[in-house]
Amino acid sequence: MALPALTAEARAEALKKAAAVRRERGEILAQLKDGKVSLKEVLEREDTVVGKVCVRRLLEPMPGIGKVRDAQLLDELEIPGSRRVQGLGARQKERLLELFTPAA
Numbered sequence: 001m002a003l004p005a006l007t008a009e010a011r012a013e014a015l016k017k018a019a020a021v022r023r024e025r026g027e028i029l030a031q032l033k034d035g036k037v038s039l040k041e042v043l044e045r046e047d048t049v050v051g052k053v054c055v056r057r058l059l060e061p062m063p064g065i066g067k068v069r070d071a072q073l074l075d076e077l078e079i080p081g082s083r084r085v086q087g088l089g090a091r092q093k094e095r096l097l098e099l100f101t102p103a104a
Contacts, residue, residue: 015093033061039100043085043093051086055079055096062100073099 006014028050031037042050042058050058059070074081077095079088088096 001009021049025053029053029058029061032058033063034061040097043088043097048086051084054081055083055085055088058085058089 028037028042032039032042039058039062045051053076056070056074059065059073062066065073071081074083077092079092079096
């Protein structure tokens, strides 16, 4: 399937939109890393900004989680490394939240 030919104006507009989404996604991941927003709040978002993020990329900024631990957790939870947040099932989200919810 060939991509549609875009005019220069349409291309510029698409680039602006993509940059805005990347900026917002980066801000969300930074807030997650700093603890300003919880994993639960991020997973509850219904927009494509978070929905298009790979679960692996979402977990890496979490405190105490790096690339190796991230891969181990995804293997334990039987979540493919390429799975995006919007592709997670209810049970998978629940299991992720169980891991990252502090004990009361």
